[in-house]
Structures are given as structure tokens and as C-alpha cells.
Amino acid sequence: MKAWLSFLGRSAGRLAGQGLDLVCPPRCVFCRADVPEPARGPAVVCDACARRFASDVSRCLACGAPASSAADCRRCHGRCRDWDGIAVLSAYADDLRSTVLAAKRPGGEILAAGLAALLARKHAEQIAAWGIDLLVPVPMHWTRRMRRGTSAADGLARGMAAALSLPRRAALVRTRATPMQNELEPVARRANVRDAFRASAVAAGRRVLVVDDVTTTGGTLAACRAALVAAGAAAVYAAAVARADAAESPAA
Numbered sequence: 660m661k662a663w664l665s666f667l668g669r670s671a672g673r674l675a676g677q678g679l680d681l682v683c684p685p686r687c688v689f690c691r692a693d694v695p696e697p698a699r700g701p702a703v704v705c706d707a708c709a710r711r712f713a714s715d716v717s718r719c720l721a722c723g724a725p726a727s728s729a730a731d732c733r734r735c736h737g738r739c740r741d742w743d744g745i746a747v748l749s750a751y752a753d754d755l756r757s758t759v760l761a762a763k764r765p766g767g768e769i770l771a772a773g774l775a776a777l778l779a780r781k782h783a784e785q786i787a788a789w790g791i792d793l794l795v796p797v798p799m800h801w802t803r804r805m806r807r808g809t810s811a812a813d814g815l816a817r818g819m820a821a822a823l824s825l826p827r828r829a830a831l832v833r834t835r836a837t838p839m840q841n842e843l844e845p846v847a848r849r850a851n852v853r854d855a856f857r858a859s860a861v862a863a864g865r866r867v868l869v870v871d872d873v874t875t876t877g878g879t880l881a882a883c884r885a886a887l888v889a890a891g892a893a894a895v896y897a898a899a900v901a902r903a904d905a906a907e908s909p910a911a
């Protein structure tokens with residue numbers, strides 16, 4: 660009897676983990692708290708975690724730097740040459756930093772789905788106003804992907820596509836393996852990724868949102884945008900879960 664009950668408990672837990680809420684209420688993907696009536700979407704997030712991860716300083720929607728508005732942005736004065744606009748969940752620090760790192764590890768897909776749900780929820784109106792019709796993840800070079808087996812950007816784009824009911828395509832490829840951006844000084848990062856991407860014809864005429872986990876100097880997202888524009892994209896916006904504000908310098 661005891662063994663049977665324990666089997667039932669394990670099965671219910673496993674099914675609940677797959678989103679089949681048979682016995683237990685669904686749980687927050689971050690803190691495992693019960694969430695009796697979760698918002699519709701690809702991942703369950705409790706209100707406390709939503710506040711914890713989505714609270715942020717106000718940002719310039721053109722470049723992403725902290726600013727009360729794009730017009731008041733001291734970094735770009737409302738005109739960013741790297742992309743047409745950017746949506747950021749929060750600053751790369753504290754809990755968000757450790758969660759982004761955990762989302763990159765094998766088994767972290769559910770955390771990526773939770774972060775994607777929060778990013779999509781926070782900027783749903785803005786993304787609709789931008790007229791986005793295609794989500795594209797920042798790609799890993801295939802050699803790195805073979806080693807790691809998972810890409811956080813891919814999981815984020817998948818989660819955002821589900822939350823926003825928008826299509827997602829792997830429209831970018833890396834044409835060469837590059838050293839990790841975080842192993843380089845900020846000034847070397849742009850040169851590191853310049854011309855490292857190629858976009859497929861599926862981007863032609865589309866209003867694209869390029870999705871990545873962390874942006875620091877913006878070099879990777881800017882290089883992705885250049886490749887998409889070369890393939891005929893009508894507009895290219897960026898979305899990142901976290902922005903490393905402290906690492907920026909005006910020239911980077």
C-alpha cells in the first residue's frame with residue numbers, strides 16, 4: 660500500500676512537471692511555489708518571481724541603456740544605429756544573473772521558458788507596436804552547440820514565440836566559430852563578431868525580433884541585425900533577458 664501511494668505520488672509529480680495538472684497545482688518554474696491559477700502561457704511563474712525578475716530601472720527603448728525615455732538617453736539620444744529598438748527584461752545582476760546562467764546548463768530549458776514568458780509579458784505591447792512578424796534566436800556555432808547540446812537563445816525564442824503567438828525561425832547561422840564574447844575586453848567584442856553571421860532568405864521583407872539571453876556591448880545583436888538587413892529584412896529589433904549595464908562604455 661505504502662509503495663503504491665509513493666508510486667502514485669511520483670507519477671502525479673512527473674505528470675504535473677509536464678504541465679498535466681492532475682493532482683498537484685502547477686508550480687512556479689523558478690521557486691516551485693504552488694500557483695493555483697497561473698496566467699496562460701508556456702511556463703508557470705508566481706507573482707513574487709515575476710516581480711523579482713521583471714522589476715528594472717526605466718530604459719531607453721532605442722538602445723536599452725538606463726534612461727527615463729529614448730529622448731532623454733545620454734547614450735544614444737534616441738537614435739541607436741545597432742537595431743531599430745530593444746526590449747530588455749532587467750539588468751544582468753543578482754538573481755537574474757544566476758538564473759540566466761542556470762538556464763544555459765542542460766536541464767535549464769524550463770528556466771529559459773520562464774524567463775521568455777516574463778520578457779514577452781513585459782513588452783507584449785511594445786512588440787505589437789513594432790509590428791514584429793518573426794522571432795529569430797541568436798545562433799551558436801554548430802561546434803559549440805555539439806559540445807553543449809543546448810542553446811539558451813533558442814529556448815528563449817521558443818518560449819517568446821509561444822507566449823506571443825508569433826512564428827520562430829532559425830534564420831541566422833554563424834559562419835565562423837568566435838571566442839566567447841565574455842572572454843574579451845568590451846572594445847574587442849564588436850570586431851570579434853563582425854561578419855560572423857549570415858541570414859537566410861526567410862528574413863526578406865520581415866519585421867524581425869532577434870532574441871538573446873544577455874547583451875553587454877550589443878555587438879552580437881548588432882552583427883545579427885546587419886546580416887538580417889543584408890538578407891532583406893524590413894526592420895530588425897532586439898530582445899534580451901538581461902543587459903549588463905555596468906560593462907558598457909560609450910564607445911563599445
Ligand SMILES: [Zn+2]
Binds near residue numbers: 691692707708709
Ligand atoms: Zn516563484
Ligand SMILES: [Zn+2]
Binds near residue numbers: 720721724732
Ligand atoms: Zn538610448
